[in-house]
Amino acid sequence: MRVRSQEIYNLLLKSSQTNVLIQEIIVGLTWTYCQAEGIGLCMSPGQANRTLPWSGTLVNTAIANIAPWLKSWDSYEATVAMAAINAVINPSSPLLASAQPIYPKGSANLAVFEHFLPLIRGKKVVTIGRYPGLSEYEQEVDMTVLERQPSNQDLPDTACEYLLPEADWVFLTATSIVNKTFPRLVELSQNAQLVLMGPTVPWLSDLADMGIDYLAGVAVANPEALRQTIAEGGGTRIFDRGVRYHILKL
Template identity: 80%
Template sequence: MKVHPREIYNLLLESSQTTALVEEVIIGLTWTFCRANGIGLCMSPGQATRTLPWSGTLVNQAIADLAPWLYSWDSYQATIAMAAINSVINSNSPLIDKAQPLTPKNSPNLAVFEHFLPLIRGKQVVVIGRYPGLSQYEQDTEISVIERQPSDRDFPDPACEYLLPEADWVFLTATSIVNKTFPRLVELSQNAKLVLMGPTVPWLAELADMGIDYLAGVAVTNAEALRQTIAEGGGTRIFETGVQYRVLELV
């Protein structure tokens, strides 16, 4: 790690400088969609609200005005900012073309775990977040799941201080950037192979300097189907209609 992971917030703002205006924002049940230069995604906040004061005002605002919301502790503001930033970064990043497209045999939303399974068997593996269907891979390897709202199979947030330093592999959701847990989780995972994953991933090579070994983000394969799926409340369904996981090792 050459750069403190807390610098990711400055990196994202510097990497998304543009004069582009927001064309559309959709806050779906699971994903938030922003269209500007391109399409950017971010996982939506888990708790709904009726009182967003800026609803109906985002279209035609400058990305440069919304991007600083990433520093906000308001989860909706930070989510909008991340989706807007990704609409700039991920529409121009050459890394997406370099990354390996994943064509899983099983569930498309679990393609990353299927891809890495030969490497993680017999290893201490920690996954941040309970991914739907992940239990099928817990039978093949020793996986510990840290979850903000844990079930009886999961560990609560504070377990990260104990589990991550001992892990061989860590799969870190890019939503951690938005909820501000990214810097500490990356610090704790420096002894592990660290995979930053999910549709929220910004495709930036500079993340290697912060300790990220692999990016496992998505490429948009059908923009209109993606938009419709998110607008209709889709969660894991987007991997069947509008995006495809890709993996790139950062060197």
């Protein structure tokens, strides 16, 4: 029996019940980084905030105490929580250990699309989120990009209600977990091959029961380079040395 996709939040909280302490949090321009016993990532909110009330207080806080922020409607709280949860789940995940690393010929941040290209040619593809450089693959594939802040190349995210049920393949950013759109987007994509992707991906087998067909997340390749790149405002640069995409069919 398929688990309701809303249960992702309870699943993540249950999977991160630990007294392990946060050693460091970096809220970078593009990525938020949590160092505990391992490293966890989440995409940072797109808007600046000068008045975060908890900044300067998170180090030496138990991850179990921060994880419930994932249910918060404050985007910064939810982002920090997701990075902390991933710092618990991902470093020791057997799924990540068995996933296939990708060695792309082209841009490392687009490695997932390069990997799936032979399967998605001739199919209706919907991608949630405008990935830098994605236009390279839009020329080869019947692809529609949905964006919350669309450019003239994209459709607004409200088009999901019409396009996702008709799609053959859907590439869903794991940031959808944090902004709370995950349950509805997954529900709408049940007729498609659904790929949950990005550095925010939590490597959990239970996602298969929610309708996810593939996980396309990252493994940390160089912790020092990753931390420095994020601290210096890096976005796609983390894929050059800091992390590498891995793919697993669930």
